[in-house]
Amino acid sequence: xxxxxxxxxxxxxxxxxxxxxxxxxxxxxxxxxxxxxxxxxxxxxxxxxxxxxxxxxxxxxxxxxxxxxxxxxxxxxxxxxxxxxxxxxxxxxxxxxxxxxxxxxxxxxxxxxxxxxxxxxxxxxxxxxxxxxxxxxxxxxxxxxxxxxxxxxxxxxxxxxxxxxxxxxxxxxxxxxxxxxxxxxxxxxxxxxxxxxxxxxxxxxxxxxxxxxxxxxxxxxxxxxxxxxxxxxxxxxxxxxxxxxxxxxxxxxxxxxxxxxxxxxxxxxxxxxxxxxxxxxxxxxxxxxxxxxxxxxxxxxxxxxxxxxxxxxxxxxxxxxxxxxxxxxxxxxxxxxxxxxxxxxxxxxxxxxxxxxxxxxxxxxxxxxxxxxxxxxxxxxxxxxxxxxxxxxxxxxxxxxxxxxxxxxxxxxxxxxxxxxxxxxxxxxxxxxxxxxxxxxxxxxxxxxxxxxxxxxxxxxxxxxxxxxxxxxxxxxxxxxxxxxxxxxxxxxxxxxxxxxxxxxxxxxxxxxxxxxxxxxxxxxxxxxxxxxxxxxxxxxxxxxxxxxxxxxxxxxxxxxxxxxxxxxxxxxxxxxxxxxxxxxxxxxxxxxxxxxxxxxxxxxxxxxxxxxxxxxxxxxxxxxxxxxxxxxxxxxxxxxxxxxxxxxxxxxxxxxxxxxxxxxxxxxxxxxxxxxxxxxxxxxxxxxxxxxxxxxxxxxxxxxxxxxxxxxxxxxxxxxxxxxxxxxxxxxxxxxxxxxxxxxxxxxxxxxxxxxxxxxxxxxxxxxxxxxxxxxxxxxxxxxxxxxxxxxxxxxxxxxxxxxxxxxxxxxxxxxxxxxxxxxxxxxxxxxxxxxxxxxxxxxxxxxxxxxxx
Numbered sequence: 124x125x126x127x128x129x130x131x132x133x134x135x136x137x138x139x140x141x142x143x144x145x146x147x148x149x150x151x152x153x154x155x156x157x158x159x160x161x162x163x164x165x166x167x168x169x170x171x172x173x174x175x176x177x178x179x180x181x182x183x184x185x186x187x188x189x190x191x192x193x194x195x196x197x198x199x200x201x202x203x204x205x206x207x208x209x210x211x212x213x214x215x216x217x218x219x220x221x222x223x224x225x226x227x228x229x230x231x232x233x234x235x236x237x238x239x240x241x242x243x244x245x246x247x248x249x250x251x252x253x254x255x256x257x258x259x260x261x262x263x264x265x266x267x268x269x270x271x272x273x274x275x276x277x278x279x280x281x282x283x284x285x286x287x288x289x290x291x292x293x294x295x296x297x298x299x300x301x302x303x304x305x306x307x308x309x310x311x312x313x314x315x316x317x318x319x320x321x322x323x324x325x326x327x328x329x330x331x332x333x334x335x336x337x338x339x340x341x342x343x344x345x346x347x348x349x350x351x352x353x354x355x356x357x358x359x360x361x362x363x364x365x366x367x368x369x370x371x372x373x374x375x376x377x378x379x380x381x382x383x384x385x386x387x388x389x390x391x392x393x394x395x396x397x398x399x400x401x402x403x404x405x406x407x408x409x410x411x412x413x414x415x416x417x418x419x420x421x422x423x424x425x426x427x428x429x430x431x432x433x434x435x436x437x438x439x440x441x442x443x444x445x446x447x448x449x450x451x452x453x454x455x456x457x458x459x460x461x462x463x464x465x466x467x468x469x470x471x472x473x474x475x476x477x478x479x480x481x482x483x484x485x486x487x488x489x490x491x492x493x494x495x496x497x498x499x500x501x502x503x504x505x506x507x508x509x510x511x512x513x514x515x516x517x518x519x520x521x522x523x524x525x526x527x528x529x530x531x532x533x534x535x536x537x538x539x540x541x542x543x544x545x546x547x548x549x550x551x552x553x554x555x556x557x558x559x560x561x562x563x564x565x566x567x568x569x570x571x572x573x574x575x576x577x578x579x580x581x582x583x584x585x586x587x588x589x590x591x592x593x594x595x596x597x598x599x600x601x602x603x604x605x606x607x608x609x610x611x612x613x614x615x616x617x618x619x620x621x622x623x624x625x626x627x628x629x630x631x632x633x634x635x636x637x638x639x640x641x642x643x644x645x646x647x648x649x650x651x652x653x654x655x656x657x658x659x660x661x662x663x664x665x666x667x668x669x670x671x672x673x674x675x676x677x678x679x680x681x682x683x684x685x686x687x688x689x690x691x692x693x694x695x696x697x698x699x700x701x702x703x704x705x706x707x708x709x710x711x712x713x714x715x716x717x718x719x720x721x722x723x724x725x726x727x728x729x730x731x732x733x734x735x736x737x738x739x740x741x742x743x744x745x746x747x748x749x750x751x752x753x754x755x756x757x758x759x760x761x762x763x764x765x766x767x768x769x770x771x772x773x774x775x776x777x778x779x780x781x782x783x784x785x786x787x788x789x790x791x792x793x794x795x796x797x798x799x800x801x802x803x804x805x806x807x808x809x810x811x812x813x814x815x816x817x818x819x820x821x822x823x824x825x826x827x828x829x830x831x832x833x834x835x836x837x838x839x840x841x842x843x844x845x846x847x848x849x850x851x852x853x854x855x856x857x858x859x860x861x862x863x864x865x866x867x868x869x870x871x872x873x874x875x876x877x878x879x880x881x882x883x884x885x886x887x888x889x890x891x892x893x894x895x896x897x898x899x900x901x902x903x904x905x906x907x908x909x910x911x912x913x914x915x916x917x918x919x920x921x922x923x924x925x926x927x928x929x930x931x932x933x934x935x936x937x938x939x940x941x942x943x944x945x946x947x948x949x950x951x952x953x954x955x956x957x958x959x960x961x962x963x964x965x966x967x968x969x970x971x972x973x974x975x976x977x978x
Contacts, residue, residue, distance in 0.1 A: 142869040143410040146403035151454025153396035155491040156461025161389040162482035171312040175259040176373040177341035179353045201336035215348030221337035223327040224250035229828040231293040239284040245316035251327035265306035268323045275306035280318040395855035402859045405623040406866035407502035436507045443503030451495030538579035545571030553927035561928035580618030592905045602894045606901035620870045623863035624910030629917035636922025638849045639938035655715040657804035661829040665798035673822040679815035681807040684709045688800045694752040695743040707787040723747040723767035731786035732766020740768045761790040774933030871962035883974025896963035904955030911951040
């Protein structure tokens, strides 16, 4: 009987549950789509690594400071050519192939003088062509390079750059070399996003390594020995200076590199899916609350004929279960479409994953149904419990659900305690000396204030809606007055509807405050600390001596300041040794930058002293005059005095250790120093800064991997990077906003049904259709404004506290994005108007007599 009643009720009110169903579908689709995408991408790359890994890869040993690829000196680590012969002689080895592969070369299209390769952070790999038994690519056009002027390129890179057989490709290392494209290769499994260029072995060794050597030797066994046995034999035979990785270790390493990116995407998207689920929960609560209120007499009749409270409770929960099951099923199906969309997005940025082989693991339906059903049933539990407490006689008289003063008192006390506790934690976070401690307080404070505002929402609704809607009666007459009172008549419903908007907007504004503060703080630090007029960078390749020479010869440039980054180990007077890095800078660095001095003198850098950070000095008890022993590796050491301790809180210098390049060169020969990581330029006295910038750009025209910016351009670059992250967050929060808007639509649509007789009476006494539609639109606007006010307050509190927590880490300036807040206020009005379109239209079409006759 219970199941039959629940089924009949569910299908009888299916139209009223439609928007709740949409909310469940959207949330479950986000979760299941993310999991399907992650499963598919992980499976694809696992296949790639498993099918292409050699049985054993012999590589140069890790550097003294953990370097595994390009050496800390700016040279690629290599192994001798005779390693191939030695490895081939090992028992169980069928073949051994020497390979050259570096990431430091830059590919350029000579016709356009533009870089060729990925722009998403994936590497550009340049090396020799060696046809191994498990080559990840195959030649699909042309032939392998066979001379010093021939190159082979992968098909994806060639297509993007508009290159083809017979075309020219320039390879930039410390010099430039032009090649003719004689072959095109295609990935057999998938392209992880990299660009590949192949030369013949002698050319690759000379151009990329500067000597006959290899970067690795790949071993393929005959099956008589395990990979681990091959590894043990190889290391024993070859001796020191080598490391070896089995196929399983290679696969694990490759999966870790790609997996870190995929995991970031997966957990970020699941986090935002959780937010949309939370917002959708309020929509479901409102839906079932209103359905229970509309079915009060029906519930009373059920109780009068013998139905128990438990049966009434179960009846509502069974309807929620049905809603969750249907929504989850549709959501999982929609998630497959979302997964395909994500795969297409990844393909567009160069990481190729096939959408024809979607991996729908057991975790997809388990997570989809668990999320959809559990959230729906939990959200419906409160209305179900309220329904079970309706007395039969009161219900038959249609008195509705009881509103108890005690309930409001408990709500007020609980809400105030939670909000006050969360507010107190936010204050503690803003006062914390350590960012880690402040971050913990901030996280808990955000949670408590959010829950507190949700609990207090219905109590705040009466007061705030009265204030926000105060202008409506004077501007819109009877329609405005009715809209204001309608929004106030059921505070619990208004509070739950507004809470959904509040959560999304609080996160938007909080994020905006934080990112605006990052931009403002960085700009202030640049203005305060950077005296150089130009900043020159060149990505992974670094700035070669040829580039530096071109910069020095540029008209209008007074001087350039070089910075070379070297890994090192520091031994301090307290006897401890720590690994870190030294930024070796030209003597002019102290003039081009205004170091934040806590003690000592910045000019001491010119005399060969060290500049260390305040935290590092405090941790090791360092003071000006103390000597630090620096080990650069390979037996090259020196002792330098501390000349300046830098005040913390400037992100340009925090964590850095500076030393004079001339002093470092006494320990590390110039030939072994790395290329410059950055170069700074100063315009000559009287020179036009803008014209000199144009001249610098012209000087670096032959080096498209390099970029030069003045201070304003450098600030713009930082702002663009921050805004990219911000827009991504906005996009992901958009789902929560959409669900929140559906909540407003749902509340208004159900309230129109609930107030059918009332609407008929209003129309009968003279309210026009236009006035009726206006009343519903204004009610929607007031509810949206209520949510925006709460969200703005929370978002400002969270964003300001976040800035205060990180003030010691360089986030010193607070910036409140007034434009963003103003936009959200305007957008809330538009959201309210749009959300009310359908409910207002339906209300306006009601037949007056039929509406009055409604029971």
